[in-house]
Amino acid sequence: MSRTAEVARDTKETQIRVSVDLDGTGVSQISTGIGFFDHMLESFARHGGIDLKVETKGDLHIDMHHTVEDTGIVLGQAIKQALDGFKGVRRFGHAYIPMDETLTRCALDLSNRPYLIWKVDFRTPKVGDMDTELFKEFHHAFAMNAGACVHLETLYGANSHHIAESGFKALARALRQAVELDPKTHGHAPSTKGVL
Numbered sequence: 600m601s602r603t604a605e606v607a608r609d610t611k612e613t614q615i616r617v618s619v620d621l622d623g624t625g626v627s628q629i630s631t632g633i634g635f636f637d638h639m640l641e642s643f644a645r646h647g648g649i650d651l652k653v654e655t656k657g658d659l660h661i662d663m664h665h666t667v668e669d670t671g672i673v674l675g676q677a678i679k680q681a682l683d684g685f686k687g688v689r690r691f692g693h694a695y696i697p698m699d700e701t702l703t704r705c706a707l708d709l710s711n712r713p714y715l716i717w718k719v720d721f722r723t724p725k726v727g728d729m730d731t732e733l734f735k736e737f738h739h740a741f742a743m744n745a746g747a748c749v750h751l752e753t754l755y756g757a758n759s760h761h762i763a764e765s766g767f768k769a770l771a772r773a774l775r776q777a778v779e780l781d782p783k784t785h786g787h788a789p790s791t792k793g794v795l
């Protein structure tokens with residue numbers, strides 16, 4: 600069963616192409632025009648074990664908001680499309696990710712009832728070239744479009760790079776666990792209601 604998807608989305612603000620392979624090895628080709636965001640998406644692919652291609656052309660002359668949010672939308676759509684009704688998956692995943700002085704936790708449910716609990720704060724307005732307020736926008740857009748209930752919390756930390764990156768890693772590792780195929784589901788959606 601091939602768990603792959605390709606999604607394209609064109610607006611006046613952004614033109615995005617995303618392809619995913621949920622059963623890949625974590626190789627990636629990322630180009631968003633934002634260096635730190637590319638680094639985060641590379642980390643997401645590597646630690647999620649997802650082969651990922653992202654090409655985003657956005658209206659960066661305005662700011663980074665549309666580029667970051669819309670990439671989250673399309674990535675979430677691609678993951679959901681590849682999951683094909685969440686059939687046969689474990690559904691739940693969680694990860695604790697330390698990065699030096701920082702510890703981040705993510706718990707995730709592929710419930711198809713999208714939600715985001717965001718308990719992440721930054722001490723700096725930017726990290727690299729990216730506004731730190733945009734990380735919530737990405738994670739929210741991703742969760743809403745992937746059909747995922749995501750709880751992401753920085754338990755403690757200080758460095759903005761570590762806080763941001765451990766968040767992407769924690770999301771990736773929790774998702775990796777949730778999308779694993781569970782033989783006990785016999786290929787069905789893991790819900791007492793029969794579908795997700």
Ligand SMILES: O=P(O)(O)OC[C@@H](O)[C@@H](O)c1cnc[nH]1
Pocket residue numbers: 760761764
């Ligand atoms: O996957 P690693 O954590 O080994 O590498 C991530 C990389 O970004 C690393 O260079 C880093 C270390 N501190 C912030 N970033």
